[in-house]
Amino acid sequence: MSAPTRSRQEERSAATRQRLMEATIECLVERGWSGTTTTLVAERAGVSRGAQLHHYRTRSELVIAAVEHLAEVRVAEIRREAAGLPQQRTQAVLDMLARLYTGPLFVAALELWVAARTDEELRAALVPLEARFGREAHRLTVELLGADESKPGVREAVQATLDLMRGLGLASLLTDDSARRGRLLRQWAKILDQTLREA
Amino acid sequence: MSAPTRSRQEERSAATRQRLMEATIECLVERGWSGTTTTLVAERAGVSRGAQLHHYRTRSELVIAAVEHLAEVRVAEIRREAAGLPQQRTQAVLDMLARLYTGPLFVAALELWVAARTDEELRAALVPLEARFGREAHRLTVELLGADESKPGVREAVQATLDLMRGLGLASLLTDDSARRGRLLRQWAKILDQTLREA
Numbered sequence: 001m002s003a004p005t006r007s008r009q010e011e012r013s014a015a016t017r018q019r020l021m022e023a024t025i026e027c028l029v030e031r032g033w034s035g036t037t038t039t040l041v042a043e044r045a046g047v048s049r050g051a052q053l054h055h056y057r058t059r060s061e062l063v064i065a066a067v068e069h070l071a072e073v074r075v076a077e078i079r080r081e082a083a084g085l086p087q088q089r090t091q092a093v094l095d096m097l098a099r100l101y102t103g104p105l106f107v108a109a110l111e112l113w114v115a116a117r118t119d120e121e122l123r124a125a126l127v128p129l130e131a132r133f134g135r136e137a138h139r140l141t142v143e144l145l146g147a148d149e150s151k152p153g154v155r156e157a158v159q160a161t162l163d164l165m166r167g168l169g170l171a172s173l174l175t176d177d178s179a180r181r182g183r184l185l186r187q188w189a190k191i192l193d194q195t196l197r198e199a
Numbered sequence: 200m201s202a203p204t205r206s207r208q209e210e211r212s213a214a215t216r217q218r219l220m221e222a223t224i225e226c227l228v229e230r231g232w233s234g235t236t237t238t239l240v241a242e243r244a245g246v247s248r249g250a251q252l253h254h255y256r257t258r259s260e261l262v263i264a265a266v267e268h269l270a271e272v273r274v275a276e277i278r279r280e281a282a283g284l285p286q287q288r289t290q291a292v293l294d295m296l297a298r299l300y301t302g303p304l305f306v307a308a309l310e311l312w313v314a315a316r317t318d319e320e321l322r323a324a325l326v327p328l329e330a331r332f333g334r335e336a337h338r339l340t341v342e343l344l345g346a347d348e349s350k351p352g353v354r355e356a357v358q359a360t361l362d363l364m365r366g367l368g369l370a371s372l373l374t375d376d377s378a379r380r381g382r383l384l385r386q387w388a389k390i391l392d393q394t395l396r397e398a
Contacts, residue, residue, distance in 0.1 A: 032313065032314070032317040034233050035317065107316070111313065113369065113372055114231065114309060114310065115231070117231060117372055118230055118231040118234065123373060126373065127373055127374060131374075153389070156382055156386035156387070157386065157390070159379065160383055160386065160387055162366070163363050163367050163370060164359060164363050164366055165366065166365065166366035166370065167361070167363055167364065167367075167369075168362050170309075170312065170365045171362060171365065173312055173315075173316055174312065174315055174325065174326055174329060175326060180358065183355055184355045184358050184362065186355075187352050187355035188355070188359055191356070191390060191394060195390060
């Protein structure tokens with residue numbers, strides 16, 4: 001009779017972690033890093049301080065887990081969505097990436113990036129995540145574009161696409177940049193297609 | 200005899216403002232927005248609180264003035280530096296822009312961008328500056344590249360170059376990204392040259 005009990009407890013634990021991670025992203029988006037205290041997150045998630053500390057010992061652990069989790073969810077969503085795309089898909093792929101880099105994941109991650117510049121504990125935790133997420137975003141983009149990285153210039157064009165997305169994410173922080181972004185991405189889709197074909 | 204007196208006072212005022220602006224950028228780079236208090240800036244600049252308040256009434260006014268001033272200085276430097284460049288200059292121009300977007304100006308501006316997301320007073324002051332700096336950076340890049348924006352796609356290619364620079368700035372916040380950035384910019388120079396020629 002102990003197995004089902006343990007399983008119910010595991011389910012409760014998973015639900016608690018899920019609520020904490022969602023509350024963390026909401027706090028980061030609404031109040032930024034400085035407003036994202038563990039107390040506020042626990043309150044918003046409806047989780048006791050004890051339960052929170054059981055799952056995440058520090059503020060850094062909590063925010064890193066939240067951003068990592070959301071990144072996994074979003075990347076999986078994009079892979080599913082991309083499965084239905086036609087062969088001529090460059091523009092659609094860029095639009096999907098742009099949604100990712102102008103959404104809550106980018107905003108939350110940006111809050112951490114900037115805070116980590118001047119917070120050593122956060123920085124130590126964030127640098128490996130940034131490297132892992134960078135590799136994952138690159139792999140995803142290669143896959144979605146059907147890019148052949150053995151051809152010269154293709155790897156850099158994929159990287160440039162992701163750096164461009166980060167720049168577009170920044171440009172949409174304070175004002176609505178969607179019209180300009182749309183025109184720019186239509187042009188980049190042409191250039192990127194040419195680069196992928198030519199190479 | 201009043202003119203030279205006034206002029207000496209003006210000189211002292213200008214020197215005070217200069218020290219305050221330099222101290223503000225140093226604080227933003229070293230401690231971020233949250234660590235950039237008016238008290239700390241006055242201390243670091245060796246300026247009395249009264250003198251500081253005489254020149255900049257609020258923290259927002261101070262940081263906006265500092266970033267605006269540094270942007271003007273850097274843009275003027277780039278224009279001077281670019282005057283000596285050869286006709287085939289795309290790669291050199293990209294390298295100059297990349298230095299701008301991975302240096303103290305970008306870091307200080309980024310601190311303000313991110314803080315302004317969740318600080319209404321700062322946001323109200325920053326949005327017009329962001330628009331003005333965006334236009335100025337665009338104009339500078341068009342000028343340096345000798346780009347003809349009446350041709351289709353050229354305007355978007357210049358914009359993409361600046362969005363890319365912002366992305367590269369972000370990518371170099373926590374780790375040394377210079378080797379990757381160098382390879383990427385060599386490829387971007389080829390793509391950009393082709394776009395400017397073809398159009």
